[in-house]
Amino acid sequence: MIGTLARDALLVSLAVIAFGLVIGPVAIARGKREWIPLSYAAIYTNFLLVTIATVSMVVALVTHDFSVAYVAQVGSRATPLLYTVISLWGALEGSILFWGWVLAMYAAAVVWINSKRPGNLVPYAGTALLGVMLFFAILLIGPANPFGVVSPVPADGPGPNPLLQNHILMAIHPPLLYLGYVGMAVPFAFAVGAMLSGEVERDDWIRITRRWTLASWAFLSAAIIAGMWWSYEVLGWGGYWAWDPVENASFIPWLTATAFLHSAMVQERRQMLRLWNLNLVVGTFVLTILGTFLTRSGIISSVHAFTTGTIGYFFLGFIAVVLISALVMVAGVSDRLKTVGHFDSPASRETVFLLNNLFLTAFCFTVLVGTLFPLVAEAFRGVKVSVGEPFFNKMTLPMMVALLFLMGVGPALPWKSASPDEVKHKLLPPVIGAVLFAAVGLLMGIRNVYGVLAFACTGYAVVANLREFYIGSAARRSAHGEGWFTALTRLIAGNRRRYGGYVSHIGVFFVALGIAASSSLRTEREATLEPGQSVVLAGRTARLKSVWGREEPQRSVIGVTLEIMNGDVVSGKVEPRMNFYPMSQQPVPTPDVKSYAAGDLYANLQAFQPQGKNATVKLIWEPLVPWIWFGGGIVVLGAIVGIWPNRRRSAA
Amino acid sequence: MRRTMFTWSLIAAAASLAFAQNAPSAPPSDPKQAGAISPEQIQKEGKSAAERSALNMRTANDTALEAMTTAVASELRCPVCQGLSLQASPSELAQQMRGLVKDQLAEGKSPDEVKAYFVSKYGEWILLSPKPQGFNLLAYLLPVLLVVGGGAFIWVLVRKWSAPPVTESNPSSTDSAV
Numbered sequence: 001m002i003g004t005l006a007r008d009a010l011l012v013s014l015a016v017i018a019f020g021l022v023i024g025p026v027a028i029a030r031g032k033r034e035w036i037p038l039s040y041a042a043i044y045t046n047f048l049l050v051t052i053a054t055v056s057m058v059v060a061l062v063t064h065d066f067s068v069a070y071v072a073q074v075g076s077r078a079t080p081l082l083y084t085v086i087s088l089w090g091a092l093e094g095s096i097l098f099w100g101w102v103l104a105m106y107a108a109a110v111v112w113i114n115s116k117r118p119g120n121l122v123p124y125a126g127t128a129l130l131g132v133m134l135f136f137a138i139l140l141i142g143p144a145n146p147f148g149v150v151s152p153v154p155a156d157g158p159g160p161n162p163l164l165q166n167h168i169l170m171a172i173h174p175p176l177l178y179l180g181y182v183g184m185a186v187p188f189a190f191a192v193g194a195m196l197s198g199e200v201e202r203d204d205w206i207r208i209t210r211r212w213t214l215a216s217w218a219f220l221s222a223a224i225i226a227g228m229w230w231s232y233e234v235l236g237w238g239g240y241w242a243w244d245p246v247e248n249a250s251f252i253p254w255l256t257a258t259a260f261l262h263s264a265m266v267q268e269r270r271q272m273l274r275l276w277n278l279n280l281v282v283g284t285f286v287l288t289i290l291g292t293f294l295t296r297s298g299i300i301s302s303v304h305a306f307t308t309g310t311i312g313y314f315f316l317g318f319i320a321v322v323l324i325s326a327l328v329m330v331a332g333v334s335d336r337l338k339t340v341g342h343f344d345s346p347a348s349r350e351t352v353f354l355l356n357n358l359f360l361t362a363f364c365f366t367v368l369v370g371t372l373f374p375l376v377a378e379a380f381r382g383v384k385v386s387v388g389e390p391f392f393n394k395m396t397l398p399m400m401v402a403l404l405f406l407m408g409v410g411p412a413l414p415w416k417s418a419s420p421d422e423v424k425h426k427l428l429p430p431v432i433g434a435v436l437f438a439a440v441g442l443l444m445g446i447r448n449v450y451g452v453l454a455f456a457c458t459g460y461a462v463v464a465n466l467r468e469f470y471i472g473s474a475a476r477r478s479a480h481g482e483g484w485f486t487a488l489t490r491l492i493a494g495n496r497r498r499y500g501g502y503v504s505h506i507g508v509f510f511v512a513l514g515i516a517a518s519s520s521l522r523t524e525r526e527a528t529l530e531p532g533q534s535v536v537l538a539g540r541t542a543r544l545k546s547v548w549g550r551e552e553p554q555r556s557v558i559g560v561t562l563e564i565m566n567g568d569v570v571s572g573k574v575e576p577r578m579n580f581y582p583m584s585q586q587p588v589p590t591p592d593v594k595s596y597a598a599g600d601l602y603a604n605l606q607a608f609q610p611q612g613k614n615a616t617v618k619l620i621w622e623p624l625v626p627w628i629w630f631g632g633g634i635v636v637l638g639a640i641v642g643i644w645p646n647r648r649r650s651a652a
Numbered sequence: 653m654r655r656t657m658f659t660w661s662l663i664a665a666a667a668s669l670a671f672a673q674n675a676p677s678a679p680p681s682d683p684k685q686a687g688a689i690s691p692e693q694i695q696k697e698g699k700s701a702a703e704r705s706a707l708n709m710r711t712a713n714d715t716a717l718e719a720m721t722t723a724v725a726s727e728l729r730c731p732v733c734q735g736l737s738l739q740a741s742p743s744e745l746a747q748q749m750r751g752l753v754k755d756q757l758a759e760g761k762s763p764d765e766v767k768a769y770f771v772s773k774y775g776e777w778i779l780l781s782p783k784p785q786g787f788n789l790l791a792y793l794l795p796v797l798l799v800v801g802g803g804a805f806i807w808v809l810v811r812k813w814s815a816p817p818v819t820e821s822n823p824s825s826t827d828s829a830v
Contacts, residue, residue: 237742244735343813351810358802366795373782373791381787388735388780390727395795589742604742618742 003068003147006056010147013049014137016042017130024127028120028197036123040111043126046133047108054101057094057146058085066157069148070094076159078554083165089174090160092296092311093146098174099292100136102182107133110186114208121205125186125193132185135318143311159554162581162588167234173226177250180220181288184253186212187260188285191278195329201336203267206277210264211643213281217257218639224250225511225632236589236604238524238620240628243392248371249291255364256284259357266353269415274337275330276357282326287368289319299375345417352410356403363399367392397450401457404512407505408461411468426464433463444623446520454516458509465502465509472499497642504638510631517624518599524620526606530613534565538621540601541565542574547612556580558587560605560615564594576605576617599623721754724763728753728770729780737780 020042027035060068061084064077074087074094089095107129114122140146164170190209194200227250228240241247260280266273293299297312343350370387377385412426437459441452469488476487492499527535534543545561559577563570574594578587591604600622608615722739728749730741738750749770756766770778782788 237736237740239736239740242735242740341809341813343810346810346814351806354806354810358799358806362795362799362802365798369791369794373788376790377782377787384775384777385782385788386729386735386777386780387782387791388729389737389740391781391791394781395792399799606742 002056002060002063002065003149006053006060007145007147009049009052009056010137010140013046013053014134014141016045016049017134017137020046020130021127021134024123024130028123039123039126039130040115043104043107043111043130046130047104050097050101050104053140053147054088054097057097058088061085061087064157066155067150067153068146069150070146072150072154072157074160075157076554077156079159079165080554082168082171083160083554086171086174087160087164089178090164090170093140093144095174095296096136096139096144097146099178099182100133100140102178103129103133103136103185106183106186110189110212117208119199120197121190121193121199121208123193124196125189128189128192129185132189135314139311139314143314158583159581162555162579162584163234165554165581166579166588166590167230169226169230169233173223173230176219176223176226180216180218180223181250181253181291183212183216183219184257184284184288186216187257187281191281192326192329195278195333200274200278200333203271203274206264206267209281210261210268213257213260213264213284214639214643217254217261218636218643220250220254220257221639222632222636224254225629225635229629232602232625233591233593234588236591238522238591238602238604238618238622240625243367243370243387243389245371246291246295248367249295252291252364252367252371253284253287255360255367256280256287259360259364260284262353262360263357266350270342270350271339272341272350274339275334278330278333278337282330286319286322286326287364289315289322293319294371347413347418347420347423349410349413349415352406352413356406356410359399359403359406363396363403366395366399370395400512401450401453404454404457404461404509407508408457408464411502411505412464429467430460430463433459433461435459437462441516444517444521446517448520451516451520454512458512458516461505462509465505468502469499492641496644500638500640500642500644502638503641504635507631507634507636507638510627510634512631514624514626514628514631518622518628521623522620524618526616526618528607528614528616535617535619537601537619538599540621542601542603542617542619544615544617545573547608547615554581557590558605558608559590560608560617562603562617564601574601574603576603578605595626597626600625717754717757720757720763721750724753724757724766725750727767727780729778731774731778735780 020039023035023042024039027033027039057068057070059065060071061075062081064071064075066072066075070091070093074091075084079087087094089098107126110129111122111126114125159165187209190205190212191200194205194209199205224247227247231242231247232238232240257280260277263273263277263280267277293312293315297315299312370392373387374385377383408430409427412430414422414426418426434456438452438456440459441455446452446455469491472491473484473487476482476491477484480487482490492503523538525535525537529535529544531544531546534541536542542562542564545563547558547560549556549558551557557577557579559575562574562576564572564574572594574592576592577590579590580587589604591602593603594601600620602620602622604618604620606616606618725739726737728738730736730738730743730746730749732743732745733741736746738746738753741747753766756769757763761769767779776782782791784792
C-alpha cells in the first residue's frame with residue numbers, strides 16, 4: 001500500500017525533475033523571467049515528492065510492513081523503535097533514498113533563500129541541482145529501488161546489521177555525513193551557475209558559494225569526528241581512525257573543501273585564483289561522487305560497503321558525465337578568468353594561503369592515491385596489495401605538521417605586505433608556545449619526531465591564533481573602553497568570518513594534540529580476572545566486580561562490571577559487554593569508556609568463563625582522546641560563528 | 653529459568669569462541685589466499701601456549717623485542733579485519749599471528765625475514781604498506797612529486813607576482829591558476 005504510494009511519488013518526481021530541467025534553461029534562453037518560478041516550483045514539488053517517499057519508508061519501517069523489499073531486508077519486530085527508524089540509512093537502497101531527500105532539501109533551500117537575487121546565477125544553480133537530482137531519482141527507480149514488492153510477505157525480518165544498531169552515534173553520524181557530503185553539490189551548482197551565467201567574471205558568486213561550502217564543511221567535519229567516535233566506541237580495538245577506504249572517502253573532499261574555504265578569501269580580497277577556485281569547487285563535488293561510488297559499489301571492501309548490483313556502473317557513468325561537462329565549461333571560461341597577478345610582497349597572508357592550498361591538495365591527492373592504489377595495482381600488476389596505516393602515516397604526517405605550522409603563520413601575517421620588522425614582531429613570539437608545548441610533549445613521554453613536532457607546531461599556532469584575539473580585544477578596549485569580555489564578543493561579532501575561522505583553528509589544535517598524544521603514548525594491558533581481583537594501568541586500578549548476563553528483546557548481553565578504585569574508594573566503573581544478535585554468529589564487542597581530562601580508560605571484554613568464574617578484559621589508557629571530540633565541537637562552533645547571518649550593527 | 657539457561661548457554665558458546673573477532677570481518681575470499689595459514693597451523697608452527705608464556709617470561713624484560721614485535725606487527729595486516737594491523741586488531745587470529753612474529757624475532761630472524769615469511773604465506777597483500785619498489789613506487793613518488801612540483805610552481809609564481817611592475821600601464825598577464 002504505502003510502498004505503492006512511495007513508488008508513484010518517485011515516478012512523478014522524475015517527470016517533475018525533467019520538466020524543471022527543461023523549463024529553467026528555456027526561460028533563461030528566451031529571456032522569459034516570468035517562467036523561472038516554474039523551475040523553482042519544480043524544485044519545491046520534487047522536495048515534496050521525495051519527502052513523501054522518505055516518510056513512507058519510515059512509516060513502512062515502523063509499522064513493519066514487510067511487503068516492502070527494503071523493510072524485509074533490514075527490519076525486524078524485535079528492533080527498538082529508534083534503531084528501526086534509523087535503519088533508513090542502514091543499507092544501500094535506504095541510504096540512496098535518504099541521500100536523494102537531503103539533496104532535494106538542499107535544492108529547495110538554495111532557491112528559497114536566494115530567489116530574490118537578480119541575474120541568472122540562481123536559476124542555473126537550481127537547474128544544476130536538478131541535474132544531480134535526476135541521477136538519484138533514476139537510481140531510486142532503477143538499481144536502488146527500495147520499494148520493491150515482496151511476495152509472499154514474510155512474518156519478520158532479520159533486523160539491521162548488528163554493528164549499526166549497537167550505538168546511538170549511528171543516529172547522528174550518517175545524517176551529518178549526508179548533510180556534509182550532499183551539501184557539496186551546492187557549491188558545485190553555484191560554480192556551474194556562475195560559468196553559464198557569465199557571473200564567473202565577477203567575484204560576487206564566490207561569496208555566496210563560500211558560505212554554502214562552509215555550512216556543508218561544518219556538517220562534514222562533525223560527521224567525520226562522529227564517525228571516529230563511533231569507530232572508537234563500537235569496534236573495540238580502541239582506535240578511531242584506520243585509513244579505511246570509507247573514512248578516506250569522507251576525508252578526501254573535506255580536504256579540498258578546506259582548501260577552497262581558504263583560497264576563496266584570496267579571490268575575494270585580491271581577485272586572484274579564480275580558475276583555481278572553480279576547479280576546487282568542481283573537484284570537491286566530483287570527489288564526493290567518487291567516494292560514494294567507491295563505498296556503494298562494493299569495489300572496495302570496507303565497513304560501510306553495502307555491496308552490490310549494477311549501481312556501480314551508474315555511478316561511473318555519472319562521474320564521467322559530470323567530469324566531462326565540467327571540464328568543457330571550465331575550458332570555455334578559462335580565457336576570461338586570466339587576471340593580472342600581483343603580490344605586494346612574498347611575506348604576506350596570500351603566500352601562506354598558496355602554501356596551505358599546496359599542502360591540502362597534496363594531502364588530498366596522497367589519500368586518494370593510497371585509497372585507489374590497490375585497485376590500480378591489481379589492474380596493472382595482477383597482484384593484490386594493501387595500502388594501510390603505515391603508508392598513510394609515513395606519507396601524510398609531514399604534511400599535517402606543515403599545515404599546523406602554517407595555521408600559526410597565516411593569521412599572524414597581514415594581507416598584502418609585511419615589513420621585515422613586522423615579520424619579526426609577528427612570527428617570533430609564538431616560538432615561545434612551540435618550545436613550551438614541545439617540552440610538555442617530551443615530559444608526557446612522547447619521543448617520536450612527529451609527535452614532538454606536532455606538539456611544537458600546535459604550540460606555535462595556538463599562541464599565534466590566541467594573540468589575534470588578544471590584540472583585537474585590546475584595541476577595542478583602549479578605543480571604546482570596553483571590558484575584556486565585551487571587547488572579545490564584539491570583536492568576534494564584528495568580523496565573524498575571520499574570528500570564526502580562528503575559533504575553528506583552535507578546535508583543530510585540540511584534535512591535533514589528542515591525535516599526537518594518543519598515537520604516541522597509548523598503553524594497554526590484558527588480564528584475566530576473577531571477581532575481586534584487580535589490574536593496574538597508567539596509575540589507575542580496575543577491580544572486577546562481577547560477570548553478568550541479561551536478555552534484551554533484540555539481543556542477549558554478557559557484560560562485566562569493573563570498578564575503578566581510588567585507593568579504597570570506588571571512583572567510577574566501566575561495563576564492557578558483548579552483545580549477541582540472533583542474525584550474527586559473532587558477538588558484537590561493546591567497549592566501555594571512562595573519560596578523564598587527561599585521557600580515557602577504555603575497557604573491552606575479550607572473553608569469559610561460563611558461570612562467570614573469570615573474565616579476560618583488555619584495558620587501554622588513551623591519553624587526550626576526549627580532546628579530539630571536544631576539539632571537533634569547537635571546529636563546528638567556529639564554522640557556525642562564520643555562517644551566522646550578519647545583522648547590520650549601527651557603527652558605534 | 654529458561655532465560656537464564658539460554659544466557660549461560662550463550663556464555664558457553666562465546667567462551668568456546670574464546671574471543672570476539674573484530675567485526676565486521678569477512679573471511680578472505682581471494683582464492684590466492686587459499687594457501688593461507690589457519691589458526692591451528694599457527695599454533696602448530698608456533699609455540700604452544702605454555703611454551704610461549706615461558707618464552708614471554710624469559711623475555712619479560714626484553715623491551716627491545718617487544719618494541720620490535722610491535723613495529724613488525726604494525727606493518728602486517730590482520731587477514732580477517734578491515735585494514736587493521738596485527739598490532740591493532742583484537743581478533744584472536746591476529747593475536748596468534750602477533751605471537752608468531754614475536755617467536756620468530758626471538759629466534760633471531762630479522763624484521764625483514766619475518767615479513768618475508770608472511771608474504772610467502774599470504775602474498776604481498778599481507779603488507780600494510782606496499783613494498784617501495786617497481787610499480788609500487790608510483791604510490792610513494794606521485795605525492796612527493798606533487799609537493800615538490802607544486803612548491804616550485806608557487807615559488808616561481810610568487811616571485812613573478814611580487815616583482816615590482818615595470819610600468820603601471822604594462823602589467824604582465826599571467827594565468828591565475830596555481
